[in-house]
Amino acid sequence: MPRSRTAAVPAGLLRLLQDPRILTAPPRKNVQTGITRMLELCVGGIDDVLLAAEAGVARIELNSAIALGGLTPSQSLMLQARTAFSGKIIAMVRPREGDFHYSPAEIRLMLQDAELLVQQGADGIAIGFLNHDGSVNLTACRQLRSLLPRTHLVFHRAIDVSVSLPAALSQIIDLGFQTVLTSGGCSTALQGASMLQQLQQQAAGRIQILPAGGIRAANVAAVLQLTGCPEVHAAVREITEPSPAAHHRGLHFGIPGQGPLSCGKTSATALHQLLAALHAAKTQP
Secondary structure: OOEEOOOOOOOOOHHHHOOHHHHHOOOOEOOOOOOEOEEEEEEOOHHHHHHHHHHOOOEEEEOEOHHHOOEOOOHHHHHHHHHHOOOEEEEEOOOOOOOOOOOHHHHHHHHHHHHHHHHOOOOEEEEOOEOOOOOEOHHHHHHHHHHOOOOEEEEOHHHHHOOOHHHHHHHHHHOOOOEEEEOOOOOOOOOOHHHHHHHHHHHOOOOEEEEOOOOOOOOHHHHHHHHOOOEEEEOOEEEEEOOOOHHHOOOOOOOOOOOOOOEEEEOHHHHHHHHHHHHHHHHOO
């Protein structure tokens, strides 16, 4: 039988998890602050999309190959996701794993992918271009904005390996992007909370700072409080590994570092925990 690993339900969330309204409620404003708390869920396949729709997630970032950090989804996945999911879809455009310094041929491919994904129903594009020295590739970003003048553009976590996050943010604002996805230059959003707060203050409402990186039910309230950001981005994954069988022959087609036929997917349990914790955070006095 397949084996999967999920975290235990954190103490204090069981009552919330038993309330079906938590799993289907749209984003709501905190009655005291007027701030809307919301989750953007990072998904990697059609089953993830269906789970997000079932759980009432308001916005997804659509990827393939999340184990590689997220790559461009196929056109068929985009079309099926648009049919299955009524919320906002941000489509990832990243042609390969690794760094964000792309060749001219790769940039042409990315621009075409972005245009096609929007034509197929994407509400926005997550993308990032850097130069070899870690500065923002202004030329490529301007080409993208010129190609898609009315599309919501997200500069993704490429900013986390830029030479200067504050300098990059200033340029990204000037380039007309609407959102920056970032961990504050650290492995997790919690570790980068100080920088995230600094970027949130620098943005001053001109662009959305969207914290990402290791956000779970156990720490989402702290991330919201420490950064001052009202929304978060998370990929709540679990690894499923089929039982060994002789006909597998020991060949490896799974996730690097995991079992030979391992497969990653969104954890329904972890997603429901995170939604419940987000709900609890936004309803606290």
